Amino acid sequence: MKHTLSVLVENHPGVLSRIAGLFSRRGFNIDSLAVGTTEVPDISRMTIVVNGDDYIVEQVKKQLNKLIDVIKISEIDPVNSVTRELVLIKVNADTSSRSEIIQIVEVFRANIVDVNKDSMIIEVVGDEGKVNAMQELLSQYGIKELVRTGVIGLNRGPKTIK
């Protein structure tokens, strides 16, 4: 079971390594981790997707909370939230396949951001389901490179994590 945690941390050097170290030494599996600054300059927000049962996720939260640099942890509601990931995919595209690929891109409301005679780069934004579906469809043409930002998300409605 996947859980998306939103973690507010001090914007210090070394915080990322503390958090990554905690995950590895306690044997917690991270699916993805995205980090960046927030509306408050000295606070960063990490969005961590963890795979595990309730016991594991409870442990992850409690152990993260013990880190002095961690200010607040909350879980992104699996239903009532918006989660997004940005993916760039470089796919083989020659004259014979190009138009098919363009069609797929349109159906998915993705963007083509670079084209050359052998390949193109496609930019997809979406939740995990959309990104995975896109990846699967494109794999028949041969994916040359792929990079994902990791999931970020916010709960819907006026409530905030502060």
Place this chain on the structure above:
Amino acid sequence: MNTTGAEALIRSLEKKGVEIIFGYPGGSVLQIYDLLRDSSIKHVLTRSEQAAAHAASGYSRVTGRVGVCLATSGPGATNLITGIATAYMDSIPLVAITGQVSTDMIGKDVFQEVDITGATAPFTKHNYLVKDVKELPRIVKEAFYIASTGRPGPVLIDIPKDVAAAVFEYTYPERVDIRGYKPNYEGHPLQIQKAVKAINRARQPVICAGGGVVSSGCHNELLKLAEKCKIPVAMTLMGLGSIPGEHELALGMFGMHGTYFANKAVSQADLIIAAGARFGDRAIGKRDKFAPNAKIVHIDIDPAEIGKNIDTYIPIVGDLKRVLAKILEGTEEVKEREWLNTIKKLKTEHPLKYEKSEKLKPQFVIEKLYQLTRGRAIVSTEVGQHQIWTAHFYKFSEPRRFITSGGLGTMGYGFPAAIGAQLGRPEERVITISGDGSFQMNLPELATALENNLPIKIIVLNNGTLGMVRQLQDFYCNGRHSCVDFKFVPDFSRIAESYGALGVRIQREDEVEDALKTVLNSDKPAVADVIIDSDEKVFPMVLNNSPLSEMIGGY
């Protein structure tokens, strides 16, 4: 006022009331040592940095204050590591200060550079690399605050050489405010109510007291609760002294080498009140068979310990002292409890015991030591069989008298810790019970003891072998002993003499009393080299993957 970073450090430490630092100098801490010459803070030069960290820990354990140790960059810092990890596992408040190469050199693999904040992140409560001298006073204040509040633990401050030399306008902060660190001291009232109800309803309750009782200083509340509700108390290794060892409600230690009656009582309980105990693997035996009939009330200051090892029926996060005081108010007094008869029977029918033979028995030596000191000594141990024999046969009357490495099981801890303990409690008698293996790990600290006129008594239970590992090989390797028996063991009494300490050798039972008296009455550091039976085992013993109720030996 303008000061250097080093001056700011010393001033801030003085301001925190630090009276003693254990340390070892080097190139990256020159400025700090230069100022220590004229400071009111006493510096104790150990013979290795590891010993400095252990000594700071021993000092902290007996005084309840934060222990402070200091080392240079690189090898000085890495030598501290074992001491820091030992303190972390036992939740001992330390502030470890290390020198670091200059900020412009960091990351270039220069002479004596090591990433000590990276290295110690897993076993410090927090650590700091000071990059801006203006932050130093705040960091020192925060470090002491973090080390000593909530669940205590070690905090490291790494100070680059140029930061120590930098000049700035020093002000000491009035307050600490760390937004990511707000320990919760008050237990939740509803949970406390539930616990009260469960205690009032229980027929066969047992309190499992851990190191949290010692660190929160709640032994009085604990004793009151136990007496009011007639609840027997089993202790973890870290919790020994939580209630007086001779008290009729005291069950001694439970766990892998627990007493028969403690392990049976825990296994038969219908309610376990875990007070500042983390259900460590050595304490609970096979996890899913632990206290099979019991509901568990778990009180701990660290929320992460609750539900980590054992499922909890009533979790209470808070300071044990406050929570127990509240529970005490709510509980009904119990006049008569059938359960105590069962306990009494277990205790009389299966007491701790050992077989006598012509060879000298270590348990006998500890019993004698207990009698001669009337149970009033501060006793540290190393790690091994002698540690468990001490836990069994020296009945601690109060907390902060038993100093041992429980969580990490660090050989070489006990003697340096005794040095710290003696400096923290100069008026008390401090004894280290050691093994011939462990003593050799930090033996050079004899020089520190002599230099500082510390009349520590070291009782080496000398079996010529790494006894505890040998015992494990007996049980798990079909008795094939591998690399545990020493082919050479020095005469520890003569080593002691060469340091200028008193040395005695004890080989027979009838020598024990007089020789121990000589040792105890000496005003010098003293080493008793006690030649014991190398085949003696620690019993009872719960084998791996067995429940606590299934013990072998010794009863």
